[in-house]
Amino acid sequence: MSTRRIIDISQTLRPDLPVWPGDTEFAFERSWRMEEGSPVNVGRMTMSTHSGTHGDAPLHYAADGLDAASMDITPYVGECLVIDARAVTGGTIDIGDLPDIGHIDRVLFRTFERFPHDEWVSDFTAIAPETIDWLAAQGVRLVGTDAPSVDPQDSKTMNAHKAVHAADMRILEGLVLDDVEEGRYELIALPLKIGGGDAGLTRAILRELA
Numbered sequence: 068m069s070t071r072r073i074i075d076i077s078q079t080l081r082p083d084l085p086v087w088p089g090d091t092e093f094a095f096e097r098s099w100r101m102e103e104g105s106p107v108n109v110g111r112m113t114m115s116t117h118s119g120t121h122g123d124a125p126l127h128y129a130a131d132g133l134d135a136a137s138m139d140i141t142p143y144v145g146e147c148l149v150i151d152a153r154a155v156t157g158g159t160i161d162i163g164d165l166p167d168i169g170h171i172d173r174v175l176f177r178t179f180e181r182f183p184h185d186e187w188v189s190d191f192t193a194i195a196p197e198t199i200d201w202l203a204a205q206g207v208r209l210v211g212t213d214a215p216s217v218d219p220q221d222s223k224t225m226n227a228h229k230a231v232h233a234a235d236m237r238i239l240e241g242l243v244l245d246d247v248e249e250g251r252y253e254l255i256a257l258p259l260k261i262g263g264g265d266a267g268l269t270r271a272i273l274r275e276l277a
């Protein structure tokens with residue numbers, strides 16, 4: 068039996084979840100209740116497709132991009148490198164901030180000292196488009212971050228997303244990497260298969276390598 072440790076790197080979806088300014092609040096309610104005579108409890112949720120930990124579908128940043136149900140899920144499963152980017156200053160992770168990544172298909176960035184579970188942080192660290200280009204040239208197919216976006220919150224041009232699209236990479240956002248040391252892990256993070264979806268809520272985990 069495998070004893071490889073599993074680390075949950077997902078946010079907990081709950082009513083007071085911080086959301087992107089102006090976006091739909093996360094709401095959860097019970098539509099059927101056992102205490103009211105129902106044989107089971109059943110809930111109902113209202114949310115943005117970018118709530119909590121999620122994967123962007125290409126449709127989010129390209130009008131003719133694939134939706135969450137159509138995109139290939141291979142990029143979301145496999146070996147990844149977690150990079151500790153907590154010391155990065157200047158708002159974006161630049162090429163010079165990267166360690167030697169070796170040969171790896173997936174890279175996740177930790178930018179927060181402690182993940183802000185209870186407040187929205189607007190001045191999060193984004194990823195420079197040149198860094199995306201460089202990672203793509205090294206063969207990286209997926210980039211993830213604990214920040215809520217790969218572009219700065221006030222970006223109107225979405226240059227990092229565009230660089231991701233140009234290289235046909237995939238994006239994970241809102242990961243929780245507080246207790247994760249820099250290094251290699253197995254990533255399993257499947258965005259929900261939402262037809263027409265521009266993103267999919269994701270339960271993301273890391274598993275220690277054998």
Ligand SMILES: Nc1ccccc1C(=O)C[C@H](N)C(=O)O
Binds near residue numbers: 090115117127217240
């Ligand atoms: N909810 C939004 C509303 C308006 C503009 C952006 C967002 C985002 O969620 C950005 C995002 N998480 C991203 O994929 O970069």
Ligand SMILES: [Zn+2]
Binds near residue numbers: 117122216
């Ligand atoms: Zn997103």
Ligand SMILES: [Zn+2]
Binds near residue numbers: 123216217228238240
């Ligand atoms: Zn995004």
